[in-house]
Amino acid sequence: MKKLMLSFIGTIILFTAVQAQTVQSVVSEMEKEAYENSHLESLAHELMDVVGPRLVGTPQMKKAHDWAVDTFSEWGIKAKNEEWGTWRGWERGICHIDLISPRVVSLHGRQLAWSPGTPPGGITANIVTLPTVADADAFAEWLTGIKGKWVCISMPQPTGRPDYNWEEFATETSFEKMKKEREEQTQAWRQNIRNTGYNSRTLNQALEEAGAAGILQSRWSRAFGANKIFGANTKNIPVIDLSLEDYGMLYRMAVNGDKPKLRVVAESKELGRVPTFNTIATIPGKELPDEYIVLSAHFDSWDGGTGATDNGTGTITMMEAARILKKVYPNPKRTIIVGLWGSEEQGLNGSRAFVEDREEVVKGLQALFNQDNGTGRVVQISGQGFLHAYDYLGRWLAAVPDTITKHIETTFPGSPGRGGSDYASFVAKGAPAFSLSSLSWSYWNYTWHTNLDTYDKIVFDDVRNNALLTAILTYMASEDPERTSRERAVLPVNPRTGQQREWPSPRSPNRNGGQ
Known part of the structure; x- marks a missing residue:
């Protein structure tokens, strides 16, 4: 009985050793191929x-x-x-975004996924920004004047530098001041959106129904040159995402009375x-x-x-x-x-x-x-x-x-x-x-x-x-x-x-x- 048990144990050890050798061989071949x-x-x-x-x-x-x-x-x-x-079904085509007044420059951006396109000759229109309003009635009154205009719907960022860049180079006082001012600006922006009676999901539809020519946004990802790009939620007018720096420039022009005019040619196809x-x-x-x-x-x-x-x-x-x-x-x-x-x-x-x-x-x-x-x-x-x-x-x-x-x-x-x-x-x-x-x-x-x-x-x-x-x-x-x-x-x-x-x-x- 003892001999039989020792033989059985020996067989298990031998089998395990053979199995380990096989695994090692296969893994080595995989490493070589990889x-x-x-x-x-x-x-x-x-x-x-x-x-x-x-x-x-x-x-x-x-x-x-x-x-x-x-x-x-x-x-x-x-x-x-x-x-x-x-x-x-939808297919993206070319997209050209050009500021044509008060100066001429091609901008960096793109239409969002599933965005309606522009007419063949594009859309050339002035730019407006969302107003500061006390309530939904005031916003409804403002909506009556946006027909045929591009509307900026994103908060202009106070800085295009990520926090890690500020942390490395700014003084501690300057960094903390920037963060505090940005947080206050963000809270005020969010409250103002609530005051309109809409939210981020319903605002675009309200602008579309009011006759806006198109919507401009900039969804910054808090990294140099990076924006989040998702889908448009409009049926008839294009939604364009612009780089932080170009969006900020247009926004500043609009609020300072420089009357920026934008031309966008954005092609897309609905495929059923x-x-x-x-x-x-x-x-x-x-x-x-x-x-x-x-x-x-x-x-x-x-x-x-x-x-x-x-x-x-x-x-x-x-x-x-x-x-x-x-x-x-x-x-x-x-x-x-x-x-x-x-x-x-x-x-x-x-x-x-x-x-x-x-x-x-x-x-x-x-x-x-x-x-x-x-x-x-x-x-x-x-x-x-x-x-x-x-x-x-x-x-x-x-x-x-x-x-x-x-x-x-x-x-x-x-x-x-x-x-x-x-x-x-x-x-x-x-x-x-x-x-x-x-x-x-x-x-x-x-x-x-x-x-x-x-x-x-x-x-x-x-x-x-x-x-x-x-x-x-x-x-x-x-x-x-x-x-x-x-x-x-x-x-x-x-x-x-x-x-x-x-x-x-x-x-x-x-x-x-x-x-």
């Missing part, structure tokens, strides 16, 4: 430079989906575009209802085809820049990881899916549609890895509230080179994501989905939803590490002899309400968007 044969630069060029921004409902979004399917096919990975709804998609690529599992690992990234973007760090880098991370896996690990134990989701920016719509439409994937999910917050190396992974997430994520991370894991902090069991990105669509269903959260690289101010979110902001060394990390985690999750546990941790009490937090509930997508 670092010596990277496709990231070419993928980034094709997606950001050639395809460009990927606003849902635009021809560029469909072009991106088709490009991804073709690219996966070139790698021998089956892929398709899965339609999940329709959206308002168009289908919207997720791109789904699949490497079939050989032993457990009904169990899945999903590589997740949203494909769409806002279109102030080219969507490079939100979420071009997440997209090419998952595509590159899939390419590496297909080359090094072509016959996975479990099925590997790459999900490039549409319309995340409008409420996780693509991934929410997927979890509704593809219940078998949710049911059989071994793990999902999502990346969506900039170009930086992954520095944080949370267990998302799954009680035993440490057990399996710890096993998988142990195979990742120290050069990558030394930068990563983990939180277990963590709390379930309630939004923010597409992993939350799966977490709400109780499926083990995890965010690979990255280092900032000034993401929130400089590139998140701004006009500066472009190829030059990509840090390819960090993205390469993220692609390798994703590939190794996927390999380990696929080969793991155990299914991942879905047992949920007891969530803490919300200190604000005194009530115990509840697991997030699934939400249905908007399948008929952009109305």
Whole structure:
């Protein structure tokens, strides 16, 4: 009996050693492929430079989906575009913004997403600013005089320098004075908007109904040259976002009686209802085809820049990881899916549609890895509230080179994501989905939803590490002899309400968007 037991233990040790050797060999091959044969630069060029921004409902979004399917096919990975709804079709054209009086200069700006265009010859009109009013009646009286004029609706910023620049160079007294005056100006501006009887969501419609020629705004992102670029909410008149410095100049001219005149030519096309998609690529599992690992990234973007760090880098991370896996690990134990989701920016719509439409994937999910917050190396992974997430994520991370894991902090069991990105669509269903959260690289101010979110902001060394990390985690999750546990941790009490937090509930997508 003792001999038999020793033989059994020896067999286990030998099996474990062979298994470890196999893992090490596969990881080494992945490292070599990731670092010596990277496709990231070419993928980034094709997606950001050639395809460009990927606003849902635009021809560029469909072009991106088709490009991804073709690219996966070139790698021998089956892929398709899965339609999940329709959206308002719209296409951006050229936009020229010129001050023509009291002097001539071309300005920096753009029409917002889904903005109505101008007539072919453009719109040439004077500029007015919002008045200071005591109440809604006074504002209603002012509205009667804005027909045919450009209206400035943003507060003119007192400085175009970010706070960190002031902190480095200004005297402490000057910096504190600027902040105090800016805060007072901001509070007064917000109160004045309330006095009009409107808010940021309803003001544009009131100006449009009153006959304004168009709307001018500047949504500064508190970074040099960066503005947030979102959607227009008008039906007939254009909405233009101008750089902080150009907007401030026009504003000062208007309030000082210089009678600025602006000409804008902004082309756009309404394309009716168009289908919207997720791109789904699949490497079939050989032993457990009904169990899945999903590589997740949203494909769409806002279109102030080219969507490079939100979420071009997440997209090419998952595509590159899939390419590496297909080359090094072509016959996975479990099925590997790459999900490039549409319309995340409008409420996780693509991934929410997927979890509704593809219940078998949710049911059989071994793990999902999502990346969506900039170009930086992954520095944080949370267990998302799954009680035993440490057990399996710890096993998988142990195979990742120290050069990558030394930068990563983990939180277990963590709390379930309630939004923010597409992993939350799966977490709400109780499926083990995890965010690979990255280092900032000034993401929130400089590139998140701004006009500066472009190829030059990509840090390819960090993205390469993220692609390798994703590939190794996927390999380990696929080969793991155990299914991942879905047992949920007891969530803490919300200190604000005194009530115990509840697991997030699934939400249905908007399948008929952009109305």
